[in-house]
Amino acid sequence: MxxxxxxxxxxxxxxxxxxxxxxxxxxxxxxxxxxxxxxxxxxxxxxxxxxxxxxxxxxxxxxxxxxxxxxxxxxxxxxxxxxxxxxxxxxxxxxxxxxxxxxxxxxDGKTDAAKIKAAFPGRKISAVSRVDEKLLVDTDSGTETLPAAGYLLDKCQTCRHPxxxxxxxxAWEKVEPRPGVDDARFVRVAAVEQKELEERYAYWLRQFDRCLRCFACRNVCAACNCRTCIFDQAEPRWIGKASDLADTLNYQIIRAFHVAGRCFECGECERVCPADIPLQELNRKLIKDINEYFGEYEAGLDPNDKPPLGTYRGEDPAGFDES
Amino acid sequence: MKKIAKTKLVELWRQLASETGLYLPIASDGVVNFARWQEGAEVDLEALNTLLPAKKFFFPQTETVLKYSFSDDLVLEDCAGKAGEALCLFGARPCEVASFSMLDRVFLGEPVDEAYRRRRELTTVIALGCNDPDETCFCGSFDIDPGKAPGADVLATDTGDELVLVAQSAKGEELLSLLNGVLEEATSGDENKVKDAQEKAKAKLPPAPPAGGLMEKLDGMFEDSYWDLLYQRCIACGTCTYICPTCHCFDIQEYPTGSRGERIRCWDSCMYADFTQMAGGHNPRPTQKERVRQRFMHKLNYFPRQHGEYACVGCGRCVRKCPVNLDILEVIKDLGGAV
Amino acid sequence: MGCQNPLFPRVVVVEEIRRETPDVKTFRVVAPDGGELFDYKPGQCAMLSLFPVGEALFSITSSPTRRGFLEFSIKETGMVTRALHEIEAGTKLGLRGPYGNSFPTELLKGKDLLFIGGGIALAPLRSLINYCLDNRDDYGRVDIIYGARSSKDLVQKVELFENWPRVRDTHVHLTVDVKSDDWDGNVGFVPAFLEQLNPSPEGKVTITCGPPIMIKFVLESLARMGYQPENIITTLEMKMKCGVGKCGRCNIGDKYVCKDGPVFSLAELQQMPNEF
Incomplete structure (x- = not known):
């Protein structure tokens, strides 16, 4: 075969x-x-x-x-x-x-190398292969078998469209989505939402304080496809080049909002971030909010659909004037 | 030669921190970076490389070059003369320590960069030898010994239950003498344990591709089609340059507020299009191909031509962190540095 | 020098601003308390800071033979230059330098000199021209070929039309790209004009500065006319931030333009990677 x-x-x-x-x-x-x-x-x-x-x-x-x-x-x-x-x-x-x-x-889902490494502390791994739902891990002290489901990337654990x-x-026959993906999809978002406001703010400051401003999250993202990104403009310069937390927040918030309603949950931003900033929590939070305010929507399924943030409807919530 | 039980290290931190600013590899949300020690800090001496290299202590990601005010008269204040603080950098790996001498060549070469010089002199480096190099480590390509750090003021070696500390400079001697209360005298047995650990580490190092001859080989490769293929998957982020212990390119920017302001110097990246973009519109490195070529040529040809050594220490950060696995190890292997 | 911040400028005062063309002005700067700013050689550059806008590198257009001031001819191209065009005499600027190598004035001694310039790039040539004319006996025949887009874009008109042609054995040849009513001189691009004049390479060194496209064709013409690469001298321009060979962006191969340049002979350029 x-x-x-x-x-x-x-x-x-x-x-x-x-x-x-x-x-x-x-x-x-x-x-x-x-x-x-x-x-x-x-x-x-x-x-x-x-x-x-x-x-x-x-x-x-x-x-x-x-x-x-x-x-x-x-x-x-x-x-x-x-x-x-x-x-x-x-x-x-x-x-x-x-x-x-x-x-x-x-x-059927990709493997998180970090999880594999953590499973074999101190051992050298030479190859990992997959047979159905099993991972075969070749180490310096023999081949080990792991259940693939337990070592998936986070983004694959919540994938609704495999x-x-x-x-x-x-290339081959279609596969079934993993059971329970819908329950898992917003688990991390919910965990952040549960934090008290001050704690949540401290959490995000701590995460973004590590941002190197390398722009890998933007550059890898297919939703970030502007011909010239405003963050690359020298005049006017929208964020300074110094490693300043306020500017980093500015960048990260604009990035997240610019892909809101357009992010198709590939999770590449989070995978490539050298500082391990949990960017999917922000993206998914926006998806969750859009679902709640404008009805269920998934980006990237139909290029001819009407994205909720790009379409005006009379019954759209107008949250600003209520507070 | 001194030693301390690993279980008593907190006492060592405490003592050191009372004498000077103490910076160590500290984990926060699972990410290890050099950070200032305080009670309860999650010190991680097992992590091989911190996310950001220790170059930040001498060449910070952002620093103020000068301050100015121009309300009545233009007044400039030089900030280099006040740069830095006395600090101890504990746990820099041998590759990291090797990178300092490369940065020295740039910033201590004429004209001497005063801010860098001050920071460098105010820092006491306690290196930590590696016991268990990662598969991505290739310090051996540059003749760096994973267990030794000749450029450090003190070399610490993990001998199992203890850390053995050897002063390698006057600054190191002075620092250890401050710690007499918490350190014990090491024995000749400990000396043997150190040697043993160093030898084991060296043996564990993955076979390193030789870098010898690469500089000469690259002399004739500027126009080579190798670069046409290599750059294709580069996504033009700045990761490799920011996490690299030897990358040292910087930008200078203004941060004005009202009638005063600061001029800052910050890390820059040759991976970015605007790095060489001129005001008139011309860009001598118009595509990512030229930028990728520049980075590897700088490390493996231009820098050694200028300074006599490769600008890479084989720490493996770029191997581990590049989002698309485009790293200098690949280039060294591809071009097969022959001796 | 050892213990200074090489990025720290001194304060200077703009003594005089002359409009050269619609988008070029010449700025004369002096020390606030009089006296010399620094010793320099023709071809060297300096960093000018306009606070709070920023800093940029410019070639020094004055000659070190004229003491007590520095001059910079600056064309509006980016943020810093645009802001500089809005200041008035009396404004204080930051100055640091001088940076880079210089024209090989010793090597040029006894030679005939052919200057070829285009547009704003007369600025670095002017420093050397005035240096040579102020030491007239050290040099042979001087020819200056200079062109601009139109007659109103010619910089340093007083020197071009009044001063230089009056100096012994000094010949100024002007051309413009586009004809206008007030122009009865040559019309055509600099490289074509050069071939038309066809100055013999015999005993001659040529120094050329201009936009990249002009340089490209001038170098081709000079090669056709038999000029040897070591007798062709030019200057390069790159984006620069530090001026002292540390910030890492102006390199061509292992040469930093700010430190090892900006002056290179064609023979030297031919040894360098083609990235300028």
Missing amino acids: MGQSEKLQKIAAEALEQGQVTMVLGWCKKDFWWQAPVAFITDPASAARLVWDPFTVYNPVKYLLDNHHCHEKIGVFVKGCDSRAVNRLLQDRRLEREKVVLFGVPC NPVVYDVL
Whole structure:
């Protein structure tokens, strides 16, 4: 039977050979077991570099913005979350659907390398592979088996759309969402909401005090797709360059509000943050509020829908004049 | 040579903190950074590298260069002469300590940067040898010994239940003498334990790709197609530069309020488009390709051409933190530094 | 010097501001209490601060042979230069420098000199031109080819039209890109004008400053005319913040333009990565 990586390799090689696309974005391995960055494949022979493994979490879709001008058509492997990034770019008029061929990859959740490392303190890990719901961890003292569900990335534990919501071909059969994702989705938000106001403020100050202002959260985000971000403008300069907490809050609040109603919950911002700032708690809080104020809405499912924050309705709540 | 039981370290912190500002790797919300010690601080001497490198003690992320007021007359006040405070930096790893000498070459070279010089002189560095290097550590590429830190004032080694402290400079001797009350004399047995720990650490270090010859190889690689492929997945964030112990590029900015203000110096990143963007519109590094090339060329070619050593200490921070796994270890391996 | 903050400027006073063109002004600065500001050489630069707007690096356009002041010709391009254009004489600025290497005045001795400039980039050349003309016996024939977009964009008109042509064996050749009613001189770009004049490379060193596109074509023309790379001298411009080779942004290869430049011979540039 053909393995999952081989399936992706075959899809990519054929699309390139047949001239259907001139570039394929997928995932490849690097020096360490937990690395699976995006690969830019332009010749069929290199398609053999592609992999599907527990760590292919990186969202390849934003790279389309850098590359779609130089290619007639680009093939992109998309997990459920990645496919919603495609819809994001389509809805924001930053990408044309005919410029991409979407190879859908139903995804049963990606593994959190930090959780694996923590499970084997002091031991060297050389490889982690997944067989159905089991993780096989090769260590310097033998192979260990772990239940995959217990070592998922937080974002995958709450994923409602493990299957691509838009695609041209599917790599394999669709998977079922994990049981209980709806209950888990706002658990972290609720935990923050439960804090008293002062404690909550102190919590966020502590988190944002670590912000390096590296802009990884913005740069990785497909919803952050402005041609020129206001934070990159020299004149007027909206935030100073100094590591000043007020400016950091300014940046982080504007970032969160700018993706409000547009965030499709891929969680890449939180994954890439070098300072481990729990950005998904902010994004999800806004999603929860939007659901409560304007009705249930999920971004990135339909590029032609009417986003609640981009649509005026007479019955919309007008909270400001009540306080 | 002195020693202290690890169970009594809080007494050591307490004593040190009463003498000087004491900074240690301290965990907060699970993230370890060098922070000022206070009672109850969650000191983490197991964490190999803090999120931010210790360069911040000499070259802070933001510092005031000068203050000015211009209501009646223009008056400038130089802040460099007051920069820094006496402090002890406890727990800097050997790679981190090695990075200080690279920063010294930049900031203590003519013209001497007074703020940096003061901060450097006011700091006593107690290095902590590594017992268990991470898989991402490659200090061996730059001949840094994970158990030794020749540039530190004191070297601490974890021998199991105790920390053994060896003064390596006059400043270090002075500091240890202040701690006589809490430290014990170490024995020749302890000396052997230190050597043993150092040897074990070295043996545990993953095989490091050789960096020798890389500088020469890169001399002819500015126009190489290698860069065309390497940069593709870079998302142009500043992570690698901010967490790098040897990156030292800075910007200068004004922070005015009314008729007075401050001119500050802050970390900058060659990964950002505006780093070289000129007022007239020209940008000599117009795409991410040139910016990525600049970063690696600076570390592995320009800096060694200028100063005689590579501007990398193999701490592995960029390996662990780059959101897209684009790091200097990859470049060293790809270009296969041959001896 | 050892124990000073290299980023700390001294206070200077703008003594005089001359409008050169619609977007260029020349600022003369002096020490508040008189006296010399610092020793410098033609081609060197200095950082000017206008508080609270910011700081920028400019080439010194005055010649060290004229004592007691410094002059900077500044074109409105960014935030700092725009603000500088709004100040009046008497304003106090911050000054630090001088920075960078300089034109090789010793090496030029005894040679014929061909200056080729475009637009605002006459500024660094002017320092050297006046230096050479003030030491006239040290140098051979002097030719100055200078062009601007239009006649109203020519800077230092008094020197161009009055002073320099009157100095012995000194020849000023002007051109503009765009014709106008008040202009009866040459019309055309500097590189074409240069080829038209076709000055022989024999015994000559050429010093050229201008916008990147002009430099590119001037260098090509000079090569065609037989000028050797070591006899072609130019200056580079990069974004700079510190001026002392530490902030890390103005490097081309392992050379910092602020410290190792801004003056380079073409022979030197050919050894450097093509990133300017």
